[in-house]
Amino acid sequence: MSADLAILITGALPYGEESQDLLLVDGIIAAMGQDAVTHPDAAGAQRVDGAGLIVLPGLVDLHTHLREPGREDAETVETGSAAAALGGYTAIFAMPNTDPTADTAGVVEQVLRLGQAAGLVDVQPIGAVTVGRKGERLAELAAMAHSAAQVRVFSDDGDCVSDPLLMRRSLEYVKAFDGVIAQHAQEPRLTVGSQMHEGAVSATLGMTGWPAVAEEAIIARDCLLADHVDSRLHICHLSTAGSVDIVAAAKARGTKVTAEVTPHHLLLTDQAAVGYDPVFKVNPPLRTSPDIDALRRGLARGTIDIVATDHAPHAIQDKECEWDQASPGMLGLQTALSIVVLTMVEPGLLDWRGVARVMSEAPATIGVLAGHGRPIAVGEPANLVLVDAKAHWTVRGSDLASLSRNTPYEGMELPAPVMATFLRGRPTVLNGQLVG
């Protein structure tokens, strides 16, 4: 019997290593190398020319904002899924700061089903820690965990779970189902009215600052809490050199803490604010060059576990306005891999195995997501991305699949465009374009 769906990728380079053919049959990597060509399903397979292209496991984003339900003018599950597939992702975790908040089994199941209907990536909902993300009482974490969405990651992202007792209780609670609390580390009292990083540039511009200590104080507290109750803690969008040191110290004493950095915090600094263009307004704010150096080194040596996009689409009227009125956040899904290549691979800080680790394997492990972040090997799910490491592309917000245009990289020429993405052996992207 012949296969329903067979694809032969010829001459591609798994992890940037030696050239091989890969045969994908009915969602699985059926054969590799010489066996791929002699396999009975190879003759009838659709051929994809992979000559010279890097093959990685499909990317996994632990931190995406889709704006559905509630702000479908800024992004929908479908448009965000398209941006993700074009960026090389096969799975994304959707943050719960929607309207209504994803704090019940009903809402997380709605997001799950919208993702399945779009069918471009696996959309895995994140549940809110507290009801309405108000930081007052715990949401029904177990109901979300045991729902069809099988939520394992919980976060009040956009806001910090600042009450230490609620934070402790949530950490203890999610242990029952191997859950993790993903903390947006921002001490609210130290960041009242903050607009950008507190430092020399904010002083010159006369903007209210968000000091590094407002992030670091919460990370230190939560590492101690996670250690005390022996639970899993994940730190969202870590942005300062001091935060890297705190996480390194906590890991050294055995705390179950993991951490993420965004592409924009690996590249951009608070200097970007001098033109008062709100496209550069983001939480946590863009920091300084020494912070960037520490983040890159932290990611290279594993103190920081993953890169997550914090893809945060915002409608034009929420971004193209006065800086202090603008919503914080920037697009990330379609540019993340290119920025990681620019900031980590090209300077020699990370090889392609390292990229697979920080953008696919480790995020899937932290989020307890089966079928993603798996090795490129026979018998494994065919979730794959093909990247042209020798080519470049120019970022145009108007060309991106997102409904919003708030990319901080407008007009920049970036390396390593995504050429193809496969979700369970089916192409979602070919020749850099969405399929179907």
Ligand SMILES: NC(=O)N[C@@H](CC(=O)O)C(=O)O
């Ligand atoms: N990162 C941001 O600046 N904004 C995020 C919220 C968040 O990640 O804190 C958003 O939802 O827009």
Ligand SMILES: [Zn+2]
């Ligand atoms: Zn956040």
Ligand SMILES: [Zn+2]
């Ligand atoms: Zn976020």
